[in-house]
Amino acid sequence: MKLVGFCLEQSMLPSKVDSGGTYRLLEYSSKGDKACVIQELEKGVDLNVADYDRRTALHLAACEGWTEVVVLLLDRGADVNSLDRWGRTPLSDARSCGHDEICKILEAKGGIDPVGDDSQAPCFEIDHMEVNMDEATLIGEGAYGEVYLVKWRGTEVAAKTIRSSIASNPRVKNTFLKELALWQRLRHPNIVQFLGVLKHSDRLIFLTEYLRNGSLYDILKKKGRLDPTTTLAYALDIARGMNYLHQHRPHAIIHRDLTPRNVLQDEAGRLKVTDFGLSKIAQEKDSYGYKMTGGTGSYRYMAPEVYRRESYGKSIDVFSFALIVHEMFQGAPSNRVENAEQIADRRAYEDSRPPLSSFIYPEEMKTLLKACWHKNPDCRPTFEEIIVQLEVILDSFTSEKATKSRCRCIVL
Numbered sequence: 001m002k003l004v005g006f007c008l009e010q011s012m013l014p015s016k017v018d019s020g021g022t023y024r025l026l027e028y029s030s031k032g033d034k035a036c037v038i039q040e041l042e043k044g045v046d047l048n049v050a051d052y053d054r055r056t057a058l059h060l061a062a063c064e065g066w067t068e069v070v071v072l073l074l075d076r077g078a079d080v081n082s083l084d085r086w087g088r089t090p091l092s093d094a095r096s097c098g099h100d101e102i103c104k105i106l107e108a109k110g111g112i113d114p115v116g117d118d119s120q121a122p123c124f125e126i127d128h129m130e131v132n133m134d135e136a137t138l139i140g141e142g143a144y145g146e147v148y149l150v151k152w153r154g155t156e157v158a159a160k161t162i163r164s165s166i167a168s169n170p171r172v173k174n175t176f177l178k179e180l181a182l183w184q185r186l187r188h189p190n191i192v193q194f195l196g197v198l199k200h201s202d203r204l205i206f207l208t209e210y211l212r213n214g215s216l217y218d219i220l221k222k223k224g225r226l227d228p229t230t231t232l233a234y235a236l237d238i239a240r241g242m243n244y245l246h247q248h249r250p251h252a253i254i255h256r257d258l259t260p261r262n263v264l265q266d267e268a269g270r271l272k273v274t275d276f277g278l279s280k281i282a283q284e285k286d287s288y289g290y291k292m293t294g295g296t297g298s299y300r301y302m303a304p305e306v307y308r309r310e311s312y313g314k315s316i317d318v319f320s321f322a323l324i325v326h327e328m329f330q331g332a333p334s335n336r337v338e339n340a341e342q343i344a345d346r347r348a349y350e351d352s353r354p355p356l357s358s359f360i361y362p363e364e365m366k367t368l369l370k371a372c373w374h375k376n377p378d379c380r381p382t383f384e385e386i387i388v389q390l391e392v393i394l395d396s397f398t399s400e401k402a403t404k405s406r407c408r409c410i411v412l
C-alpha cells in the first residue's frame with residue numbers, strides 16, 4: 001500500500017505506538033474472542049500482562065461476562081487476584097457487572113473481592129468527608145459545571161461538580177445518576193474511569209480518574225497540527241474506546257457528544273474518552289428550556305441527522321470521530337471563524353464537508369474519512385472496521401518510514 005503526503009521529522013514521532021500483541025490479547029479478551037486469545041497466547045504473549053491501568057486479560061473477560069475466556073485464562077494460569085489501579089480484582093468486576101457464573105468460577109479458584117459489596121450498589125457512593133473540597137484546585141469548566149483536582153484516599157482524582165440549576169431538577173438528576181451507574185460498570189484502557197458519586201454532599205459531585213495532560217482540545221491548541229504517526233495512534237485510541245462503548249451489551253452506548261474536549265490524555269500519552277451519554281442531560285435540559293451545548297463546540301462535530309433532529313444510531317459518533325481526526329491532521333477545526341451552528345447547518349442541508357488536501361492526507365486516510373462522514377449513516381464504517389483500517393495505515397506508514405530511513409543510511 002502506498003502512502004502519500006507524509007513528511008515529518010523523526011523527533012516528532014511518539015515514543016511508542018501500541019499496536020502489538022500485548023494490546024491484542026487484552027482486546028480479544030475484552031471482546032470474548034476465544035480463538036484469537038488462544039492464538040495470542042500461543043505466540044508467547046504474557047498471560048498476566050496488564051495495561052496502563054494494570055488491567056489484565058482476566059479483568060476484561062470477567063467484566064464483559066466471557067465465561068469461556070475466563071475459564072481458558074484461569075486454566076492457563078492467569079493470576080486470579082491481580083489488582084488493577086483501582087484495587088479491583090477480576091471477581092470485583094464480575095460482581096459489579098452481575099456475572100454470577102463467572103463469580104463462582106473465580107471464587108472456586110480462590111478469587112477474592114477486596115472492594116466488597118459496595119461495587120453492587122446502583123452507583124458507588126463515597127462519603128463526602130473523604131474529599132476535602134475546600135482544598136480543591138479548579139482545573140476547568142464545562143457546560144455542566146466545574147472540574148476540580150482533589151485528593152481521595154491518597155490519589156489525585158478529578159471531581160466534577162454539577163451546577164445546581166441542573167442538579168436541582170429531580171428528573172435531570174435521576175437521568176444523570178442512571179448514566180453514572182452505567183459508566184461505573186465500564187472498564188477499558190481508552191475510557192476514563194468513573195470512581196463514584198459523593199454522598200451527602202450539598203452539591204452533585206462525582207469522581208473520575210485524573211488525566212494530567214488535559215484534553216485533546218488543549219493539546220491541539222498548544223501544539224497545532226500533529227504529525228501523522230501521532231494522529232494515527234491517537235485516532236486508534238479514540239476508536240478503541242468508542243468501539244468498546246458501541247459493542248456494550250445488551251445496549252450499545254452512544255456517546256452523542258464526541259469532541260476534542262471529551263477526549264483526555266493520561267501521563268503515558270494514551271487518549272481516553274469521557275462524558276459519554278451525558279449529553280442526554282442536555283436533551284433533558286432542552287425540554288426545560290435550556291439550549292443544546294452548541295455554544296461549547298458540539299455543533300462543530302454534530303452529525304447531519306442529529307442537527308436535523310431525525311432518528312439516529314451509533315454512526316453519529318463515527319461522523320464526529322472523522323471531524324476530530326481531520327482536526328488532528330489540520331491542527332485546528334476547519335472553518336474556525338465561522339459560527340459552529342452555521343457549519344452544522346451547511347453540513348446537514350448542503351452536504352458540506354471539510355477539504356482534504358493531498359499534501360496532508362494519505363489516500364487511504366482520505367477514503368476512510370470520506371466514508372466516516374458519509375451523508376448516509378448506513379454507509380459509515382463501524383469502529384471495529386475503522387480500527388482494522390487504521391492499523392493497516394499505521395503499519396504501512398511505519399514500515400515505509402523505516403525503509404526510507406534505511407535508504408538514507410546507505411547513501412550516507
Ligand SMILES: Nc1ncnc2c1ncn2[C@@H]1O[C@H](COP(=O)(O)OP(=O)(O)OP(=O)(O)O)[C@@H](O)[C@H]1O
Pocket residue numbers: 139140141142143144145146147158192208209210211212214215218261262264275293296
Ligand atoms: N478527568 C479529568 N482529568 C483532568 N482534567 C479534566 C478531567 N475532566 C475534565 N477535565 C478538564 O476540565 C475541563 C472541563 O471539563 P468538562 O467535562 O466539564 O467540560 P468540557 O468537556 O470541556 O465541555 P462540555 O461539558 O461543555 O462538553 C476539560 O476541558 C478538561 O480540560
